[in-house]
Amino acid sequence: MSVYDFTVKTKRGEEKSLSDYRGKVLLIVNTASKCGFTPQFAELQKLYDAYQSRGLEILGFPCNQFAGQEPGTNDEVQQFCKLNYGVTFPIFAKGDVRGESAQPLFKYLTAQKKFAGFDMNHPVAKPLLDALQKNFPEYLEGDGIKWNFTKFLIDRDGNVVARFEPTTTPSSIAKDIEQLL
């Protein structure tokens, strides 16, 4: 079994098989479904610009299971949204990524690569952990997705090779992507 066995839904509601991405290096990311201040989108776009021509594809899956309590951001200032958050990589339909209702792809990804803790050196790590302990303590149990912008790196054969938590910035995983290209 590999990620190519999974089908996901596009924003227009059409079925898309991940086997269409066979032979590519994939970065699968659960994104925030609101349009706030999200520096990770900008960094992901930079990765995409740098490596798309060499075979990287980034797949974004918006989810609102982590809505509302994002630490360290102030998104009410901006009163507008950019279509697809201003990124050019594919953004799929909104759906759940954790718990019983999670999309099968994310159940598979989190079973393949388990939660190994946050990088506590990242400035958001401490407030994020505090927010989770206070509001969603159950999210910290097990291997489910903890927050927006958890990233899974897939090699050209469809194997899940790495999982990066929200506390790992997209730019810091460039070297991991390069190794697979």
Place this chain on the structure above:
Amino acid sequence: MKVQVFSFQSCPYCVKTKRYLESRGVEYEVRDIELDEEAAKECLRISGDLTVPVTTIDGKNYVLGFDKRKIDALIEEMAK
């Protein structure tokens, strides 16, 4: 002339703008820039970007974002 709101479904500020127009009793036409390519092209023509909500009457003057004060001014202009 009718008010047009360029928007897409998962944009919360687009929803706020529509609700606000409804609360003011203003009829409007939804132009979805995600599902309708023509709407996206026209939005690009009007504002030069795919950032929404874009509220406009004449396709020239427009309000970007959920900005009550500017939307009010636009509606008042229409009533003249």
